[in-house]
Amino acid sequence: MAQITLDGVGHAYGGGKPATDAGYALKPLHHVWEAGKAYALLGPSGCGKTTLLNIISGLVIPSEGRLLFDDRDVTRLPTEQRNIAQVFQFPVIYDTMTVAENLAFPLKNRGMPKDRIAARVNEIATMLDLNHDLNRRARGLTADAKQKISLGRGLVRSDVSAVLFDEPLTVIDPALKWELRSKLKAVHRALDLLMIYVTHDQVEALTFADKVVVMNDGRAVQIGTPAELFEKPEHTFVGYFIGSPGMNLLQGKIQGTRVILDGQEIALGAAYPGLAAGSPVKLGIRPDYARLSTSAGLPVQVRRIDDLGRKRLAHVSLGGQPLVATVPHGMSLEGTQACVQFDPARTHIYVDDHRVEGQSLSEGRAA
Amino acid sequence: MTDNRVWDNRAWFFVLPVMVFVLFSSLLPMMTVVNYSVQDTMGQNNFFWNGAGWFANLLDSSTEAGQRFQGALLRNLIFSFVILAIEVPLGIAVSLCIPKRGWQVGAVLVVIALPLLIPYNVVGVIWQLFTRTDVGLLGASLNALHIPFDTRQDATSAWFTIVIMDVWHWSSMVALLCYAGLKAIPDAYYQAARIDGASRWAVFANIEFPKLRKVLVIGMLLRFMGSFMIYTEPFVVTGGGPGESTSFLSIDLVKTALGQVDLGNGAAMSLVYNLITLTVCWIFFTYTTHADQRKDA
Known part of the structure; x- marks a missing residue:
């Protein structure tokens, strides 16, 4: 050995x-x-x-x-x-x-x-x-x-x-x-x-x-x-290769603890003092941690629902960018309008395809 | 399963053109030979029935025709056996030495294939001249070294020349077939053998030779047929001599049927000759198909 x-x-x-x-x-x-x-x-x-x-x-x-x-x-x-x-x-x-x-x-x-x-x-x-x-x-x-x-x-x-x-x-x-x-x-x-x-x-x-x-x-x-x-x-x-389907990647601009995406703000779980405000980044979130809801969150257009038996996945459009989100159990959808919520602790920021380590907001140090 | 096939004998019309073609291309010419093989003639186109008489002659070694036929058959079988025993191992050995990639592949293959591209008659002439005792490089050199060698006088010299000539002419074919077989072995086998620590001999015995078996069967069939039906080259080099020592079946057949116009014996010989080749072919064919089935099982 x-x-x-x-x-x-x-x-x-x-x-x-x-x-x-x-x-x-x-x-x-x-x-x-x-x-x-x-x-x-x-x-x-x-x-x-x-x-x-x-x-x-x-x-x-x-x-x-x-x-x-x-x-x-x-x-x-x-x-x-x-x-x-x-x-x-x-x-x-x-x-x-x-x-x-x-x-x-x-x-x-x-x-x-x-x-x-x-x-x-x-x-x-x-x-x-x-x-x-x-x-x-x-x-x-x-x-x-x-x-x-x-x-x-x-x-x-x-x-x-x-x-x-x-x-x-x-x-x-x-x-x-x-x-x-x-x-x-x-x-x-x-x-x-x-x-x-x-x-x-x-x-x-x-x-x-x-x-x-x-x-x-x-x-x-x-x-x-x-x-x-x-x-x-x-x-x-x-992110894209592991998981089925892979991680969502959204183009946006960083602004302290938030990402601005087509005029909407998404809260992050960490601060990125190393990144200049307004610089372009990619926001990564797994479909498992993006939840569809009827009222709270960012407004999205629902394109298609895939029923996988144990869970349902919604293919939606967020400000023109495609996104896959989980549909909670028991939620019924009418029409194509819905909202999506991200779990801030599960969001990641990528610059040039590499993850940037942030300072966790909850603990005040690098996660 | 219900049988819902449609019975309509008019379908035979579709087969008719092929049957007519086969009739004219092989059955009718063959029937003329069959015709001669059961009749005798004194000339003037008068024929009388001879039954199986000619065939009985061939089987009876006390008749002249029988003796000649059986002698030629035996010589031919020995010849085929000898050249197979040389060409198959030699072909395998050569194929193992051919490079597997690079520009050398093309160069080597062309050189190896050259003897196959030479017309049979020319091969005969080349070796006839090569072994002449007066001007032939081989014949004259051997004699200069006081090694007795003369294809016209000495049966051993004649046999030696014809065997070497066939080996020179046809080993390439076995080598090329084997090379194709070797190329078909995936790299993973060689890699696995290296991982398993197999010696060169173990690789040959356990990977290469078993995978070559199919092409070797085909190569042996082709070479057996080729040598069993050989005519041109020995005819040019020795004319079947000295004496009858290199008279193989086809040479003897031509002597009988055309030289002596012995149509009855010649026709019977042709048919038996044909039957032998067919039988060998059939044995090879059933062997290979059965080998396939065993593999699938």
Whole structure:
């Protein structure tokens, strides 16, 4: 077990230092992956998640920076010598082998004695419910079972520094996805390994990981717990990407503890003395904390109501800007006129897409 | 499920053009051969019925025709076996060495494909000249080194030349097929193998070879057929000699049917020859389709 340190690791395909930031597939990044924790790398397709994962496993050598396993510099070490396990998006199985032989393969290649291999294979097969298929040919199995074998091969080595997952549940049936994800979580608790899990599915990331790294456009925009990502998105991208639907972002002008938006004033939960009065900002508020009401608050035009069963969401227009707000239980709407109320403590101010920390009004210090 | 198909035999009219085409393109020409294979003639277009007599001849090794046919068949099978045993492993080995990306790919593929683009007759001429003992680079050099080599006198030399010629001509095809098969293997397999710490041999045995099996079956079928029906190249190089040592089935057939105008034996030979190729084809076909089904199961 080890902790993994990224020391300014960045990568540009084609080699060399790119002239502009846009040339990076992965912009230089400092981060320490702590031993024994479960991380998720979350971001849209093409944001550099897989590149980062492949740099850690050694399938890609970064064009700059250093990669440390504990204190050992492994930046240029080939995959085989890194003691890393990785599971890929699509099942990779060895056609000619049985399930048991597949699981034993990484151990056999490293010269582990036969009886210990058998014991370990049994242990992993039990965790993944594969014991009944151990002696079957891997070739004839379903995609689900094949991916379980791939997962098993990733988990079978107990001495690895980390286990990396590259969207491993893509091919799995939705019903089984839940089961496998909680199984992985259980395996993580049982084996106490550093796990890094790449996904573009926020539910998967938030349920699996202790900490989530949100990536966009080759940059890690925020690293935090699921709660931090939800309550305090440091970047407008995080606000928009996490949550369903994402955070509302409204253009306005800051004025002390208020934001002026199309002539209307919105009260904030904090003061922003660092921002000049009248400078343009973005106000962020999650739909969960914007409530529709019949009388109190800012007047809005209701465009559409989405009934999601457990809650209703109103798509409204506030001074020409689109906004999604929660419709309280039991509220009935007539016509298109309504009002919206914001929870001041849950509002955030963004300048150039980055969150600005304010001085909390209730406690008189930085929140 | 209720059967609501419409029965209308007029639909056969749609099939008619194809049937007429097949009739003229293969059935009718074939029937003339069938016709000769069951009759005998003394000339003047007088034919009399000979039943299965010609076929019985071929199976009976005490007759001259039978002896020749069985000899040619045996030689042909040995030849096919030898060239498959060389070309398949060689083709795989070459395909593994072809670069996977970069400008080198195109250059290497063109060079490898060159022998395939040369007309069969020209291949024969090249090797005939190459192995001549007076002016041929190979033949003359070997003789200068006091290694006995003469395709016109010595059966071993003739066989050696024809096998090497076929390997030179056709290994490229196996290599290109295998290369296509290798390219179809997703990168993830190689990456997973690296993560799993597999040796180069383990990668070949557990990933590459199993994934190549399908193209290899096709490659072996094509090469078996090609070598089993080979005519032009050995005809140009050795003319089937010395003696009968390189007379394969098609060479012997031409000698019988055209050289000696032995129409009965020639026709019977043609049909049996045809039947053998069809049978082998059918075996390969059922094997591959069954292999697919087993995979799907």
